[in-house]
Amino acid sequence: MLLSGMAGAISQEEHESHHPEQYGKASQDAGGGMMGMMGMMGMMGGKGGMMGGKGGMMGGGMDGMMEKMGAPKPKDLYPSLMNLPELTPEKREEVRKQADERVGSGTALMGKGLDSLSKGAAREDHAAMQEAISVIQEGLAQLDSGLAARRALAEGKAPRNVALQWFKREMNLLPPAAATSDHAFGGSVFHALTILILGTFAAVMIWMYFFKMRRASALLKELGSPGAVAPAAVQAQAPVAQPQAPAVKSAPPAEPPEFPAMRSRTEPVEKWSGKLRVCRIFDETPDVKTFRLAAENDVALPFTYYPGQFATLTIEIDGKKVKRSYTIASTPTQLHYCALTVKREDQGLVSRYLHDNIKEGDLIEVSGPNGKFTFTGEEASSIVLIAGGVGITPMMSAIRYLTDIGWHGEIYLLYCCRTTHDFIYRAELEQLQQRNPNLNVFATMTRAEGTVWMGLKGRFSAEIISYLVPEIDKRRAHVCGPPAMMGAMVGMLKELGVPDDLIKTEAFGPAKKPAEKAPPAEIPVPADAPAVNFTKSGKSTQLPPDQTVLEAAESIGVEIDNSCLSGQCGLCKVKLCKGQVSMECDDALSDEDKATGLILACQAKATENLEVEA
Helix, strand or coil: CHHHHHHHHCCHHHHHHHCHHHHCCHHHCCCHHHHHHHHHHHHHHCCCCCCCCCCCCCCCCHHHHHHHCCCCCCCCHHHHHCCHHHCCHHHHHHHHHHHHHHHHHHHHHHHHHHHHHHHHHHCCCHHHHHHHHHHHHHHHHHHHHHHHHHHHHHHCCCHHHHHHHHHHHHCCCCCCCCCCHHHHHHHHHHHHHHHHHHHHHHHHHHHHHHHHHHHHHHHHHCCCCCCCCCCHHHHHHCCCCCCCCCCCCCCCCCCCCCCCCHHHCCCCCCCEEEEEEEEEEEEEECCEEEEEEEECCCCCCCCCCCCCCEEEEEEEECCEEEEEEEEECCCCCCCCCEEEEEECCCCCHHHHHHHHHCCCCCEEEEEEEECCCCCCCCCCCEEEEEEEHHHHHHHHHHHHHHHHCCCCCEEEEEEEECCHHHCCCHHHHHHHHHHCCCEEEEEEECCCCCCCCCCEECCCCHHHHHHHCCCHHHCEEEEEECHHHHHHHHHHHHHCCCCHHHEEEEECCCCCCCCCCCCHHHCCCCCCCCEEEECCCCEEEECCCCCCHHHHHHHCCCCCCCCCCCCCCCCCEEEEEECCCEECCCCCCCHHHHHCCEEECCCEECCCCEEEEC
16 A cells, blocks of 8 residues: 555656666666665655655755755654654644644634735735735645645555655646545645635625725715715726716816815814924024924824914023913914024023024923914905014915915015015025915015115115005005004005005014013002902902003912013903903904903003902
């Protein structure tokens, strides 16, 4: 039986054809074939044979030889099976367990590979799909070796034939078609598993296709009106014969398309406070820097804002926390950071600290956004932006936003600064003007002598503004800069016929510095002075006629956020629960704020008792 199995595996003629010089004479002997077969069996059998133990050619040296020939390494079960007839029951049980483990691990690997292949195909990740195929192949190899070992143990005969057939198959020595029944059983299992795997893969692909088609159909149904246009991604996935997808037949619009309202997409959230990370610092001019602030750990900012709003920084300097507000110069379309452009003032406590001490990577406490000095393109069909010095920052936020969204209204920027060295954002504005024909930038230098400047010189006048901006009386105007410059510009705009409700202003610093006052202990308080009660803190104090609610609060340790002290920023808004106040400036209050009882603590004064929510 052993000889017949061996003869079925390899013929005498085949062996002689490989070694003619050795078997040319012996083949004539009637017993030569038998002796050759027995010699072959000896090489394949014992501990020193070709396929035997660790010292055999196909035992210890098999790995290296097969790696050079491009074949996979032999499975470790086959050397153990070579001595199957002599194995003890304990050794047989050990081999059976190894075979079972091999079958289990192979099945698990194929399952894992199929799952990875399905996921990779869904997202068209070809690298992942290739890796999944390698895992499936490894699983098949392990399953094949385990099944072969089980077969040898179950039949209890010709284990060497099983090993030899495996070796010839791995070395591509078998004929194209299997002629013996020994191949039929193993081959059918392998083929069945292959067909099962391919069938499963095909089923998964078909299911994913119909799932995408069903989802595309549902999205098309939700588009609304018959004239609605499906998004490009949905149209690309939808089948040609989809009845829900209406044909789009619309001629190009004669007029520029109307851009959707900003508040319909990015309505600013409630006020946010927390720490932001300084991700980049740029020098705009010798004394102006831009600080980009990003989320501490996330990619996107934790808040949204309108172009022209400001944020308030809280900086600890010499053990004392100081707050200052700075306009956000970046565009709300940039979701990953906000940019604050700050000029270093010789007497500016916070600005000097930012320029001299803050470095990239530092964390800064920020709150906001705040402010009403905004323009999103919804408020008017054109905009005139007039700025002086660092007052260009809110204008730049609006320009960046309007050009980002492709707004088609006319934009005029009239910018005044001292010299070309003080021209903030000059390079960016030149590029934006080249790419946006509706952006008109006019700059003038007040100290142009000795510099290379061929533009306007001096300050803007009503005649120059009227010449640069046609029909200015019909346009909305925003003015930001030093108080004196703002006052002069507002007068010119009114002279040119611009209505008051189309003129918006904002000072980038205190519009009016608070007058020097004697220390509270030295101010005599009238006996009949009204009192102010702070309901949240449970504290109260007298309120002299010339003292603001904010000053009264600070005198007894009640904290109210504040920054500009001029009624411009609106950071000190508090609710008035009882009483009446007067305010010299209430620009930071909207009509809605006033209707709900909000006042500016830095401006509010009273001659009667008050109750304030603070």
